[in-house]
Amino acid sequence: MLFNMASNKEKKFQPEDYEPVKVDKWETTEVKNALDDAIKKFVKEEYHYVENFSLADQKLSLCSVACGLSLFALVYDYLYPFPESKYILATCSVSYFIMMGVITLFSKYRERSIFMLAVEKDKAGLGPDNMWSFSSFLPRFTDTYTITLQFVDGKSKETRHVQRKESITKWFDEDGSLVMENFFRFFDELHFEVKEKKVL
Amino acid sequence: MDWRQTFYQILNLGMIVSSALMIWKGLMVVTGSESPIVVVLSGSMEPAFYRGDLLFLTNLQDPIRTGEIVVFKIKDRDIPIVHRVIKVHENEKGEVKLLTKGDNNAVDDRGLYAKGQFWVKKEDVVGRAKGFLPYVGMVTIIMNDYPKFKYILLGGLGIFVLLHRE
Numbered sequence: 020m021l022f023n024m025a026s027n028k029e030k031k032f033q034p035e036d037y038e039p040v041k042v043d044k045w046e047t048t049e050v051k052n053a054l055d056d057a058i059k060k061f062v063k064e065e066y067h068y069v070e071n072f073s074l075a076d077q078k079l080s081l082c083s084v085a086c087g088l089s090l091f092a093l094v095y096d097y098l099y100p101f102p103e104s105k106y107i108l109a110t111c112s113v114s115y116f117i118m119m120g121v122i123t124l125f126s127k128y129r130e131r132s133i134f135m136l137a138v139e140k141d142k143a144g145l146g147p148d149n150m151w152s153f154s155s156f157l158p159r160f161t162d163t164y165t166i167t168l169q170f171v172d173g174k175s176k177e178t179r180h181v182q183r184k185e186s187i188t189k190w191f192d193e194d195g196s197l198v199m200e201n202f203f204r205f206f207d208e209l210h211f212e213v214k215e216k217k218v219l
Numbered sequence: 220m221d222w223r224q225t226f227y228q229i230l231n232l233g234m235i236v237s238s239a240l241m242i243w244k245g246l247m248v249v250t251g252s253e254s255p256i257v258v259v260l261s262g263s264m265e266p267a268f269y270r271g272d273l274l275f276l277t278n279l280q281d282p283i284r285t286g287e288i289v290v291f292k293i294k295d296r297d298i299p300i301v302h303r304v305i306k307v308h309e310n311e312k313g314e315v316k317l318l319t320k321g322d323n324n325a326v327d328d329r330g331l332y333a334k335g336q337f338w339v340k341k342e343d344v345v346g347r348a349k350g351f352l353p354y355v356g357m358v359t360i361i362m363n364d365y366p367k368f369k370y371i372l373l374g375g376l377g378i379f380v381l382l383h384r385e
Contacts, residue, residue: 089237
């Protein structure tokens, strides 16, 4: 099979290995989440890349700090009722809203629409690893899923990326079940294109 | 990745609750009142306020004068009372004694005060009414009268936020 040779792996893609995914095909968030989750599985199980959680962890830390602030304010106010707690409450309140601003900026500019970061470890285990990032869009009330793969070569440090738009009707059937084979074929071709494409 | 997803959902819920909490605490600081928003529970201030109206309070330093509507607490009773000030006594030291009465009541509030108490002091005052929204407070009254409704509503909202992704 063409895609088998292209993706350079020993095991043929077995759709039976994957749990069937069924979504409400009219619910765009569910559909996007299903496609993103499928890609995460492909990357981990078919290509054996290692997921990089740094972006996710950063966001979790920011949110934890914000919640921590409000928890602190709550406990302090309980122990030392208003109006003694006035200054602590004021500080916590203001800092909380500043944190919310930071989280919004983080979401908008650093995270953007990236749903996964992965590391392709060097086969020999010696050289630098390649970094992959995957982001996607699926606007409401449309059927066009836009997927972007970005690849940073570990050795040459060059960055390549590929973006593809496709209608979700190509991968979901009438009931809303995801046809893994079709989607994997699409994704695999994209992956191959990014990996092998040489910048002229 | 799963525990991260779960943690993120919990944080999401936490942030929604925290936002509400921080706005409330922020309002407390800005207005100077420990309870900047209260609901009118009785009809003793009709026709100015009806049961179920939402009141916005401030508790800043300017002196309390006759005619103003204050919210005050009686010792050992949690429920604050919203009535009008009809008498003010103030001495050189700045100590203040207030007498209050509900517009719709026939007599002043001495019957409501604690045993031996004839005046309301500045410390008992939670705030002064500066603005109001009609009917909005009805939800709080319903939730107080039917606690099951409150638990179902809040529980349902909490579960929805925890399970719903983005």
